[in-house]
Amino acid sequence: MRYYSYENFRDDMKILVGKLDITPSAIVAIARGGLTMGHFLGIALDIRNVFTINATLYFNKQKELLQISNIPSLEGHEHVLVVDDIVDSGESMSKVCQILGASNPSAHIQSAAIFYKDSACIMPTYTLHRTEEWIEFFWEVDVLDGQRIEQR
DSSP: OEEEOHHHHHHHHHHHHHHOSSOOSEEEEEETTTHHHHHHHHHHTTOOOEEEEEEEEEESSSOEEEEEEOOOOOTTOSEEEEEEEEESSSHHHHHHHHHHHHHOTTSEEEEEEEEEOTTOSSOOSEEEEEOOSOEEEHHHHGGGTTOOOOOO
16 A cells, blocks of 8 residues: 655646646546546646546446546547546546547547556556555545544
C-alpha cells in the first residue's frame, strides 16, 4: 500500500502539464477519482470547460457491470482530455473514451492518468507512474483522518 500525498500530486500535475503535446479545449474527469485532477488541470491550463462523467463498477449476480452516466455534450470541442487517478483494469477509461468518441466523432480524445497498471486493457495517452500496489490518495484518506464515515 502506498500513500500519495498532496505534494506528490501537485508536483505530478506540473509534470503532466509539461507532457501534453496539445492544449485541450475540454477536460472530462471520471468521477470520483479524476475530479481533483480535472480541477487542477483546468486551473493550470486555464480551461473552464471541465466536465465530469460517472463510471460505476458494481456487481450483479456475481458479475461485474460497468455503468457510464452523466455523459457531457462536447460539441464544438476539438481536443478533449479524459482524466482519472488510476487506470487499473482500464475498463472505465476505455469505455468512457469509446462513448465520448462515438458521441463526438470530430473530437480528438486523449487520456491521462497519474497511475496505470501494465495489465490494463488500455494505456492512457499520458501517464506518470506504473504501479502494481494499492494507492491511497490524499483526497480519499486525509479528509477522514483514517476513519470511515458510517452511512446513515
